[in-house]
Amino acid sequence: MASLGSVEWRAICDKFTNARNLTDVESRNDPENDPFRSKYKARELLREIYCSLKSFEAGECEEESEGESGEQRPTEPFVDGQRDDLFVQGFSGDSPAGLRAAKLGAVEYYLGVNHVDTEELSAGQEHLMNCLKQLEKCKVSSENVSLFIHVRNQLGILWAGRDETETAQGFLETAESIYQLYMKEDGSPPTDMTEYFTTKEKLLTHQERTKRFEFAYTHTMYYLAQVYKNLGDTERAATYCHSTLQRQLQSNQFNPMEWALNAASLSQYYITKGRYMEGRHCLSAALVVSGLAGEVPSEAAAQESETESERREKLRQERAEISRCWIKYCLNLLQDAKKLLEDNTGELDTDRQEELKRVRKREEEEEEKGRKSALLFGSEDTFDSIASLEEKVSCLFPLDFSEARAIFLVGQNHVKEAKEYFQMDGYVTDHVEILQDHSALFRNLAFFEEDLERRCKMHKRRIDMLEPICNDLNAQYYLLIRRQMMFELAETYSEMMDLKMTRSNRQADTESLDNHTIKKINHLCSSSAKYFQMFLDSLCSPEGKFPEHLEEEVLRPALVARFRVARLYSKLICSLPSVHLDNLNKSLENYKYVAKYCEAHPEAVAAVETELELSKEMVGLLPLKINRLKARMAANN
Amino acid sequence: TAFNISDSNSIKVFVRVRPLTHSTGLTTDGDQNLCLTVTSPNTIRLLSKPEPRIFTYDHVADMDTSQDSVFSSVAKNIVESCMNVVFTLFIYCSGKTFTMLGPSDLDNFTDELRGVIPRSFEYLFFLINREVERSGQSKSFLCKCSFIEIYNEQIYDLLDTASASLFLRENIKKGVFVEGAVEKFVNSAAEAYQVLSMGWRNRRVASTSMNRESSRSHAVFSMTLESKESINEVVNIRMSQLNLVDLAGSERQKDTHTEGSRLKEASSINRSLMCLGQVIMALVDVSNGKNRHICYRDSKLTFLLRDSLGGNAKTYIIANVHPGSKCFGETLSTLHFAQRAKLIKNKAVINEDTQGNVR
Numbered sequence: 004m005a006s007l008g009s010v011e012w013r014a015i016c017d018k019f020t021n022a023r024n025l026t027d028v029e030s031r032n033d034p035e036n037d038p039f040r041s042k043y044k045a046r047e048l049l050r051e052i053y054c055s056l057k058s059f060e061a062g063e064c065e066e067e068s069e070g071e072s073g074e075q076r077p078t079e080p081f082v083d084g085q086r087d088d089l090f091v092q093g094f095s096g097d098s099p100a101g102l103r104a105a106k107l108g109a110v111e112y113y114l115g116v117n118h119v120d121t122e123e124l125s126a127g128q129e130h131l132m133n134c135l136k137q138l139e140k141c142k143v144s145s146e147n148v149s150l151f152i153h154v155r156n157q158l159g160i161l162w163a164g165r166d167e168t169e170t171a172q173g174f175l176e177t178a179e180s181i182y183q184l185y186m187k188e189d190g191s192p193p194t195d196m197t198e199y200f201t202t203k204e205k206l207l208t209h210q211e212r213t214k215r216f217e218f219a220y221t222h223t224m225y226y227l228a229q230v231y232k233n234l235g236d237t238e239r240a241a242t243y244c245h246s247t248l249q250r251q252l253q254s255n256q257f258n259p260m261e262w263a264l265n266a267a268s269l270s271q272y273y274i275t276k277g278r279y280m281e282g283r284h285c286l287s288a289a290l291v292v293s294g295l296a297g298e299v300p301s302e303a304a305a306q307e308s309e310t311e312s313e314r315r316e317k318l319r320q321e322r323a324e325i326s327r328c329w330i331k332y333c334l335n336l337l338q339d340a341k342k343l344l345e346d347n348t349g350e351l352d353t354d355r356q357e358e359l360k361r362v363r364k365r366e367e368e369e370e371e372k373g374r375k376s377a378l379l380f381g382s383e384d385t386f387d388s389i390a391s392l393e394e395k396v397s398c399l400f401p402l403d404f405s406e407a408r409a410i411f412l413v414g415q416n417h418v419k420e421a422k423e424y425f426q427m428d429g430y431v432t433d434h435v436e437i438l439q440d441h442s443a444l445f446r447n448l449a450f451f452e453e454d455l456e457r458r459c460k461m462h463k464r465r466i467d468m469l470e471p472i473c474n475d476l477n478a479q480y481y482l483l484i485r486r487q488m489m490f491e492l493a494e495t496y497s498e499m500m501d502l503k504m505t506r507s508n509r510q511a512d513t514e515s516l517d518n519h520t521i522k523k524i525n526h527l528c529s530s531s532a533k534y535f536q537m538f539l540d541s542l543c544s545p546e547g548k549f550p551e552h553l554e555e556e557v558l559r560p561a562l563v564a565r566f567r568v569a570r571l572y573s574k575l576i577c578s579l580p581s582v583h584l585d586n587l588n589k590s591l592e593n594y595k596y597v598a599k600y601c602e603a604h605p606e607a608v609a610a611v612e613t614e615l616e617l618s619k620e621m622v623g624l625l626p627l628k629i630n631r632l633k634a635r636m637a638a639n640n
Numbered sequence: 641t642a643f644n645i646s647d648s649n650s651i652k653v654f655v656r657v658r659p660l661t662h663s664t665g666l667t668t669d670g671d672q673n674l675c676l677t678v679t680s681p682n683t684i685r686l687l688s689k690p691e692p693r694i695f696t697y698d699h700v701a702d703m704d705t706s707q708d709s710v711f712s713s714v715a716k717n718i719v720e721s722c723m724n725v726v727f728t729l730f731i732y733c734s735g736k737t738f739t740m741l742g743p744s745d746l747d748n749f750t751d752e753l754r755g756v757i758p759r760s761f762e763y764l765f766f767l768i769n770r771e772v773e774r775s776g777q778s779k780s781f782l783c784k785c786s787f788i789e790i791y792n793e794q795i796y797d798l799l800d801t802a803s804a805s806l807f808l809r810e811n812i813k814k815g816v817f818v819e820g821a822v823e824k825f826v827n828s829a830a831e832a833y834q835v836l837s838m839g840w841r842n843r844r845v846a847s848t849s850m851n852r853e854s855s856r857s858h859a860v861f862s863m864t865l866e867s868k869e870s871i872n873e874v875v876n877i878r879m880s881q882l883n884l885v886d887l888a889g890s891e892r893q894k895d896t897h898t899e900g901s902r903l904k905e906a907s908s909i910n911r912s913l914m915c916l917g918q919v920i921m922a923l924v925d926v927s928n929g930k931n932r933h934i935c936y937r938d939s940k941l942t943f944l945l946r947d948s949l950g951g952n953a954k955t956y957i958i959a960n961v962h963p964g965s966k967c968f969g970e971t972l973s974t975l976h977f978a979q980r981a982k983l984i985k986n987k988a989v990i991n992e993d994t995q996g997n998v999r
Binding site: 159160163171229230232237240241244247261264265268269272274275324328330331334335338427428430431432440443472475477479480494557559563 | 879922
């Protein structure tokens, strides 16, 4: 600082500290009718600093002769490409000219942020671009690399706010590549921008420098995640979310609860993409990290103090949320396996099962080598715990009952955990959703069960958990959930009926059935029809009228329900001809409805193709059957 | 021009162009350049560049529309059907106080300019009394009001300013409710209006003393109607509800609800990247039929009014716009909001167990 006396320099440093204090601390207490008071004060100080720097050091660097009158005409929108000349051209960062440029750039940077904060975007942009121009004179080095990144982060935010996502992307990607190159070429802890305006005795430690620098880059990752999301590039967005989380974990800069919830959310992304290994990894990491938030305060402690009670509530909720993500993991894994293994009647395809087992064996041998290439979470402290947790659950498709059961049990355990927090009293919707998942876990497990009687019992469990609640829920406030439940109950009863029929080992001749079985089958059959009918009734207007036009989201379910009701009525076993006739007529009426509706609404045909075809067929056949029955009844009379 | 309420889409959008009534202080600030024209009872033409744009709604009221006709074309239907179902009226944006309450927003019960709400109360109690009379006293009504404010995802009770922030809970019979919110019984329109005015006044006090900006808070006034009818010893109880929602203004809600590509910044909240969760949330799509759980909840307002968005409820949105060209930006965003609002729907996906559907 040859031309700046230490007194003047100290004054600049004080001004800078003051400006930062005004921006970060004071501004929070600004009155509503003068919201930017402190920021305007800070701006004045920054301007003074800028002028001092300019005038004191003007003579220092004779290389510079270009007009710096401060009146640069607005240039064309500068698009930041990923430029590799940043490391080779310009002043070296520790030369006087390089340092001067960096300092001026830093003041421009702070002025830019200040203007953006006070909603003067284009002035802000100009200052930030001036900062870039100053930096263009310099090579990237440990003296200025932090500023290189920070200014691009800000420009990224600015342009994204104007809906110019690609421009934002350019700045942020350049920031990313500058960081990577710097770490490769140099990597020493870089100077923080605040250090430009501090006296020697206040310089930061290497550790603190590294921390701040890495944090700025974590922000770059975080902004890029958002940019890619906005651009619709979900895969990259997810990767950047992943990196952001991993960087937070490594640098120990995170709130455990928040981190765990984010990781658990990310697992849901992987699940929807069918990537179970990654999903499991996120979930295991979420569990381990949520443990870092400490023990859940006891109920007694919560009653003692309000902070403890709040903490208890939050921790319990967070853990229940993570459990719910686990439930979905188990559920989807079972469901996808089922899809792989089922034949066209929905039963286990044993040939396919054998083949998949062989494939898996082969892959397992190969995977020993390649597996660890995926993105992984972990810091020194957490890595082993995450890995050991992962080992407890498989991420491969279960191929037989015992494998499916292992996954089911993990899911069921999490159902229990989640229900402890999301109790019916207070969390109706959440509680019911968990029950629905539990039921779906059973449904998928049943697929793998070979013993029909045991399979039936699993479906009975589903009914037992859903039926009482479906009947208790307020029909007005929980209409949508009840619709789902009614449909599911109807299907479950129907499934049980089919199982009972198969087990009695007869489809066609009803005569051979004993009374008890007939009673049982009829009960299941009419229960199923009852719930399908309840579902259909829920679509009616308050005056009880069935809609003439079915809305898109209920179109298929409504027509399917009609079709299934028709089928159920024709399956009811009864010895009394008049009742039988009644049932057949009801059946016909419902088949007719499906056919007629599709005739009147051709757009519905695509949604129910198979059902429609069968309905039409039945509309042709049933009258014959009805007439025969009538004839027989007449003859008997 | 009243529109049919039993239409299949349960959300109706009504746009009102703010009137230029000088005496009420609602002027265009001396700006005579208008940025929009009402071209038909349901279209607005906005003079945007390079080309004017046409927006279509269920109904558009121009500057000359009287308070009475706003009431009869919107609120009358609402009140009639709120005797049966859950009904929600959202009011949004500039001039909303005028539309809702009237020129001086307190106790002005006879004024020609009184707003939609006092008129609704009068009409509702007129209907109630008629019902009671017709039934020969066998039917009775119980009417309860609550008034809450949602600011920064915290819930405050406007009828009990001393209470701390409240929580949303659910009950298998009652649905979603604010736990611990004060409920006042009312017997007449005047009493109901008194409750509303009291809450309204408290809201102002809170906004100045506790640094809450009312332009960034939502206020929800709920009136629960319980009708009891005894026919042949059988008591029939029916519940219905009317929600009046004053939505946060668009002017300063940069960081909430606005769709688009603005990045969530992290610098101010040093360690918190809560928003990362929101990013991930957007990546997890449902379209492929996968079952997933989202850890981050809906906003308090959406959760509270969940029953209003779909199912068997009815919802109206009155969006107010300022015709002056100075307000172009705000007007455009309000018109966009109103258009998007029509698409909001609470859907229930029926998860079919496809196996064995056709056998």
